Amino acid sequence: xxxxxxxxxxxxxxxxxxxxxxxxxxxxxxxxxxxxxxxxxxxxxxxxxxxxxxxxxxxxxxxxxxxxxxxxxxxxxxxxxxxxxxxxxxxxxxxxxxxxxxxxxxxxxxxxxxxxxxxxxxxxxxxxxxxxxxxxxxxxxxxxxxxxxxxxxxxxxxxx
Numbered sequence: 001x002x003x004x005x006x007x008x009x010x011x012x013x014x015x016x017x018x019x020x021x022x023x024x025x026x027x028x029x030x031x032x033x034x035x036x037x038x039x040x041x042x043x044x045x046x047x048x049x050x051x052x053x054x055x056x057x058x059x060x061x062x063x064x065x066x067x068x069x070x071x072x073x074x075x076x077x078x079x080x081x082x083x084x085x086x087x088x089x090x091x092x093x094x095x096x097x098x099x100x101x102x103x104x105x106x107x108x109x110x111x112x113x114x115x116x117x118x119x120x121x122x123x124x125x126x127x128x129x130x131x132x133x134x135x136x137x138x139x140x141x142x143x144x145x146x147x148x149x150x151x152x153x154x155x156x157x158x159x160x
Contacts, residue, residue: 005109009090013076016112020067023060031057046146060117065101070112087131087156088125092132093129094155095140109133129153 008016031053038050077090087093092107107120108131114122121128130142131153140151 004073006070006073006112007089008070008074008076009058009109010076012109012113013071013074016067016071016074019069020064020071021132022065023067028057031060038059085135085156087134089132092157093153094130094157096154098152100151106131115147 034053035050035057038044038047038053041047041049044050052067061128077088087108089110092110093160094100094105094107095101097104103117105119107118107128108123108128109120111122111124114120114125123129123132127142130140131151134140136153138153140153142149142151
């Protein structure tokens with residue numbers, strides 16, 4: 001079975017690469033130092049600092065492994081391949097929410113980069129799926145757990 005491709009914008013790819021570099025070059029050394037210092041305190045069976053440092057080390061290694069898997073199957077969205085008239089991964093979209101009568105803005109990203117607090121929604125989310133391929137002026141209906149939400153596409157900006 002082929003692994004799922006992780007769609008990333010160039011910004012998302014760079015952020016993951018930077019995080020991995022920091023984990024490998026800085027955080028590993030910091031944790032190793034903490035473990036060394038905790039060992040020097042003697043009895044490890046009741047050493048909270050040692051246990052905490054080992055937990056932190058395990059978390060760092062797990063995150064490195066997770067990032068490596070993401071990058072291994074990463075597919076970067078190339079700006080030249082994106083049709084600027086239609087919504088695609090890497091676009092920032094201005095929408096009009098008909099129910100709340102307000103304008104909202106989302107950046108469509110791959111699921112790896114999604115962060116609703118930063119206005120980044122996944123191309124795999126219900127809203128993201130409904131928006132992909134839409135163009136300015138088009139009305140979109142999205143079926144969610146709370147019912148059908150209606151949006152009108154006001155603008156599309158390539159923002160890779």
